[in-house]
Amino acid sequence: MKQRRYTAKAKSRSASSKGRLVTVNEDTTLLPFLFELLKEQSKSSVKSILANRQISVNGRTTTQFDTPLRSGDEVRISFQRGREDFRHPMLRLVWEDDSLIVVDKRNGLLSMATDKIKEKTAYHLLSDYVKKLDPANKIFILHRLDRDTSGLMMFAKTRKAQQILQSNWNEMITERSYVAVVEGKPAKEMDLLTSFLVENSAMKVYVSTQGDGQEAITRYKVLKSTNQYSLLQLDLETGRKNQIRAQLESIGHPIAGDEKYGAASNPAGRLALHARKLCFIHPETGEELRFETAIPSIFNAIVKQ
Numbered sequence: 001m002k003q004r005r006y007t008a009k010a011k012s013r014s015a016s017s018k019g020r021l022v023t024v025n026e027d028t029t030l031l032p033f034l035f036e037l038l039k040e041q042s043k044s045s046v047k048s049i050l051a052n053r054q055i056s057v058n059g060r061t062t063t064q065f066d067t068p069l070r071s072g073d074e075v076r077i078s079f080q081r082g083r084e085d086f087r088h089p090m091l092r093l094v095w096e097d098d099s100l101i102v103v104d105k106r107n108g109l110l111s112m113a114t115d116k117i118k119e120k121t122a123y124h125l126l127s128d129y130v131k132k133l134d135p136a137n138k139i140f141i142l143h144r145l146d147r148d149t150s151g152l153m154m155f156a157k158t159r160k161a162q163q164i165l166q167s168n169w170n171e172m173i174t175e176r177s178y179v180a181v182v183e184g185k186p187a188k189e190m191d192l193l194t195s196f197l198v199e200n201s202a203m204k205v206y207v208s209t210q211g212d213g214q215e216a217i218t219r220y221k222v223l224k225s226t227n228q229y230s231l232l233q234l235d236l237e238t239g240r241k242n243q244i245r246a247q248l249e250s251i252g253h254p255i256a257g258d259e260k261y262g263a264a265s266n267p268a269g270r271l272a273l274h275a276r277k278l279c280f281i282h283p284e285t286g287e288e289l290r291f292e293t294a295i296p297s298i299f300n301a302i303v304k305q
Contacts, residue, residue, distance in 0.1 A: 002169050005108045017169075020076070020286075021074060021075070021076045021077075022037065022074070022075050022076075022077075022112070022199065023072065023073070023074055023075075023136035024069045024070065024071055024072065024073040024074070024075060025071055026069050026071055027068075027069065027071060028069050029065075029066050029067065029068055029069060030050070030055070030057065030062070030064065030065060030066065030067040030069060030075075031046075031047075031065040031066070032077075033069055033075065034046050034055070034077075035048065037077075038077070038198070041049070041054075043072055043176040045148045047146045050063055050065060051063055054077065055074045055075065055076070055077060055078075056073055056078075056097065056098060057069065057073055057074070057075055057076075057283060058073055059074075059076075059097045059098040059099060059284055059285070060097035060098070060158070061096060061097060065161075071118055072194070079125040084156040084268070086126075086129045088125055089106070090105070090106045090108065090109040090125075091103050091104070091105055091106065091109060091122055091123075091125055091126075092104040094152065094291055094293075095289070095291065096100070098157065098158075098284075099156065099157055099158055099160075099161040099283060099284050100154055100155070100156055100157060100161060100282070100283075101126060101130075101154060101155045101157060102152060102153075102154045102240055102278065102291055103110050103122060103153060103154070104128070104150075104152055104293055105145055105149075105150055105151060105152075105153055106150050107147070107148050107149060107150040107164060107270045107271060108147060108148065108270075109121065109147065110122070110147045111123065111141075111144035111145050111146075111147075111153065112141055112144060113176055121154070121264055122155075123139060123155070126139045126155055127139045128276075130157065132217075134286070137157070138157070138159075139155045139156070139157065140155060140156040140157070140158070140159060140161070140162035141155065141156075141162075141168065142155055142156055142165055143239065144160060145275055146242070146245075146271070146273075148257075148270060148271035148273075149254060149271060149273045149274065149275060150273075150274045150275070150296065151178070151274045151292055151293060152273025152275045152276070152277070152292075153275065153278070154278065154280075154285075157230055160259055160283070161165050161283045161284065164283035165283050167282070169239070170238075171281075172280050172281040172283070173239070173278075173279070173280050174279045174280060174281065174288060175235070175278070175279035176235070176236040176239065176269060176275070176276055176277065176278060176279075177233060177234065177235050177236070177242060177275075177276050177277035178233075178234040178235075178236070178273060178274060178275050178276055179223070179231060179232065179233055179234070179257045179273075179274050179276050179295050179296075179299060180231075180234060180244065180248070180256075180272055180273045180274070180299075181229050181230070181231055181232075181255065181256045181267070181268065181299050181302050181303060182229065182230050182248055182253040182254065182255055182256060182272075183228070183229060183253055183254055183255075183263060183264065184223060184228070184229070184230065184252065185225045185226075185227070186220070186230060186232075186251065186253055187229045189221065189222045190219070190220060190221040190222065191219075191220060192217065192218075192219050193216075193217070193218045193220065193247045193250075193251065194215070194216070195207040195208075195215070195216050195218050195246070195247050195250060196208045196210075196211055196212060196213040196214065196215055196216070197213045197214050197215075197216045197240050197241075197242075197243065197246055198212060198213035198214075199241070202258065204242075204261075205240070205241055205242040205243075205245070205246045206246050206249075206250075207246055207247060207249075207250035209272050209297070214238075215238060216238050216243045216246070216247060217236075217237035217238045218230045218234055218235070218237065218238075218243060218244060218247050219234070219235045219237065220233065220234050222233075223303075224303050225303060226303055226304075228265075229256060229267070229303050230278070230303060231295075231299055231300070231302075232248075232301040233276075233281065242261075242288070244273065245258055245260075245261045245273070248261070248262065249261040249262045255271060255272055255273050255276070256268060256271075256272040256302070257270050257271045257272050258271050258272075258273075266301065267302045268296075268298045268302060270298075272298075272299060272301070272302070274293070274295065274296050275293075276292060276293055276295065277290075277291065277293075278290075278291045278292075279291070293304075
């Protein structure tokens with residue numbers, strides 16, 4: 001089979017002992033491009049650079065040799081060995097580039113520090129992770145999940161990315177979807193919940209009957225149900241503190257395991273709420289990114305038909 005020979009024509013944007021940034025001038029794929037660009041190095045050495053997470057394309061770290069390149073793409077080569085993969089039993093790294101980190105958090109882990117807990121948090125774990133490559137690296141909060149809620153969340157790696165997302169949150173977060181096991185079965189198979197939320201002195205958020213507070217909008221759909229429990233999909237149109245928990249309590253179907261919000265049972269041994277889907281516009285590239293996790297198996301087991 002005849003192989004096409006690619007010529008890695010690239011304009012150098014920067015060069016130093018730590019790395020290079022080049023702009024691609026013709027369509028190709030990553031490994032042939034790197035072989036031509038780094039032809040002074042052996043092919044095994046180039047493959048090692050790629051395998052050790054020292055290559056990023058348009059700000060996104062990759063180890064895929066067949067990553068497609070288009071004219072105008074930017075490829076950064078770091079000559080410092082990439083960090084080791086992040087591993088922790090309470091936090092799974094889903095995706096990362098130079099601007100953002102998306103993770104899947106287990107229930108029981110705080111998103112960020114409190115007055116009592118400083119280090120056992122998603123923020124602290126990820127901060128340690130990025131500082132292993134460069135002590136100057138930082139992590140910036142974008143949003144949070146309750147300690148007992150599992151699922152997808154993201155952090156910014158630059159102040160610029162944080163500011164862009166937080167300033168345009170409703171426009172740039174294109175979809176946030178949760179699943180929850182609730183007590184009982186809602187009268188409607190699907191509905192739009194529109195409420196106003198306030199927080200009392202005990203720091204509990206609740207639905208106001210006076211129409212004051214912050215507007216909260218959640219769309220739900222029953223995925224399956226039994227006489228005792230229902231599995232709901234919940235799509236957020238606003239992102240208020242404890243929005244889902246307060247609204248489900250207000251319609252008489254609290255989340256299983258949520259004693260604070262009126263639940264009488266705890267079949268999962270945890271709060272049965274999981275952030276399943278997160279979709280957003282990337283603050284640097286303008287691309288829409290979509291991430292989704294599986295429904296926790298215990299949720300399906302509880303509502304087994």
